[in-house]
Amino acid sequence: MKEMLRLILTLLVICLIAGVLLAFVNQRTAAPIAAAARAAKTAAISAVLPEYDNDPGSTAYTNEVNGTPWxxxxxxKNGQFAGAAFESLSSEGYGGDIRVMVGVTSKGKMHGIQILKAMETPGLGAKIAEDDFRSQFVDKDIEATNWAVKKDKGSIDQITAATISSRAVVNAIQSGLEIYKQHREEISKTGSEG
Amino acid sequence: MRFWNEFIKGLWKENPIFRLVLGMCPALAVTTSVENSLGMGVAATFVLVCSNIVISSIRHLIPAKVRIPCFIVVIATFVTIVDLLMNGYANELHKSLGLFIPLIVVNCIILGRAEAFASKHPIFLSIADGLGMGLGFTLGLTILGAFREILGEGSITIWGDIGFQVGGMQPMVLMILAPGGFIALGILLGFMNHLQAMSAKKRGGSFEPPAHLDCRHCTICKFGS
Structure with missing residues (x-):
């Protein structure tokens, strides 16, 4: 009985100390972690947007579709609607979810995409994050483009040996564009004065 | 002198990867590039030294029956601290190492050193052991990483600068994928054994491949007997 008490107490004390230490570190690193996440997001947003002079990170239009907030x-720019960026997700990748940041201009053209998170196969599917693949989206008309890879009779070049990854990116873009098209009016008014 | 001996043994004689063949999960999984290997090695070394210090300093206070849970709590605490610090201050590295940081908790080397060394030796020597084993682990990972990255990418890239480029070859993507890890480890292990056999022959002795490519340092399975 006495021995058992000693075992319990030892573990309890060690866990207590560990808990206090972790709480302290967690508190100290919360701000840098949030800042790093914000910086990564801002970098992705500004990389896909045309020129602007406001703060897109805090000028956001949110709409909930089927329980998912978009x-x-x-x-x-100069008070005029210049474009919008949105984050879209596809769970049809080869290695889990693929998150894409998509930028559209006010003229209904794509301005660029960034891969935020992907765990595709290195050397094959991971090429979706490379310029060669991403640059083909620039200036594509969001209405006139057939949003599918060429293998599926669309107009996007898939990466050789990585059709699944390419298709997932295109699907993510397409599902986001659908929402954008439906709410273009509201989005273009967001952040305007008056 | 003892400090030096405990330190140096981890680099070659008891190198965790090539001699003890411990910690194979991270050794195969993260060595797709030199950068990842270095990051993983440094993080594991930090945890190893910290956990060795703490476990060595409380070794007389821990009852034998609950020592494993105590070690795990200490190790897990340091791993979480590394995870949080890396997330906040080295975000890019954190992204590429991802899941493998939390997995340092179950890295056999760290628990193995806690059990086999730190719980039986004073702090000073435990630091030497932790540093040596950690550096040996980092060295092993980096060699594996360099081998795989050169063959698989045709170049070595560290923090965005191309450090080394091999011209005129088609990268073997296989070497970066999971099978490449096994192939590279097998080739390097064979090469190391060959080197040892050569040097043993020179000295007139004979070389036997290590019969102890197993968990000889870890006594967890003897626990309770």
Whole structure:
């Protein structure tokens, strides 16, 4: 009985100390972690948006579709609607979810995409994050483009030996564009004065 | 002198990867590039030294029956601290190492050193052991990583600068994928054994491949007997 008490107490004390230590470190690193996440997001947003002079990170239009919130970061230049960026997700990748940041201009053209998170196969599917693949989306008309890979009779070049990854990216873009098209009016007014 | 001996043994004689063949999960999984290997090695070394210090300093206070849970709590605490610090201050590295940081908790080397060394030796020597084993682990990972990255990518890239490029070859993507880890480890292990056999022959002795490519340092399975 006495021995058992000693065992319990030893573990309890060690866990207590560990808990206090972790709480302290967690508190100290919470701000840098949040800042790093914010910086990564801001970098992705500004990389896909046309020129702007507002703060798209805090000018956002949110709409909930089927329980999923869609956030559109609105870029404005001289008070005029310049474009919008949104984050979209596809779970049809080869290695888990693929998250894409998509930028659209006010003229209904794509401005660029960034891969935020992907765990595709290195050397094959991971090429979706490379310029060669991403640059083909620039200036594509969001209405006139057939949003599917060429293998599926669409107009996007898939990566050789990585059709699944390419298809997932295109699907993510397409599902986001659908929402964007439906709410273009509201999005373009977000952040305008008056 | 003892400090030096405990330190140096981890680099070659008891190198965790090539001699003890411990910690194979991270050794195969993260060595797709030199950068990842270095990051993983440094993180594991930090945890190893910290856990060795703490476990060595409380070794007389821990009852034998609950020592494993105590070690795990200490190790897990340091791993979480590394995870949080890396997330906040080295975000890019954190992204590429991802899941493998939390997995340091179950890295056999760290628990193995706690059990086989730190719980039986004073702090000073435990630091030497932790540093040596950690550096040996980092060295092993980096060699594996360099081998795989050169063959699989045709170049070595560290923090965005191309450090080394091999011209005129088609990268073997296989070497970066999971099978490449096994192939590279097998080739390097064979090469190391060959080197040892050569040097033993020179000295007139004979070389036997290590019969102890197993968990000889870890006594967990003897626990309770």
């Amino acid at each position: 956030v559109f970061y609105v870029a404005r």
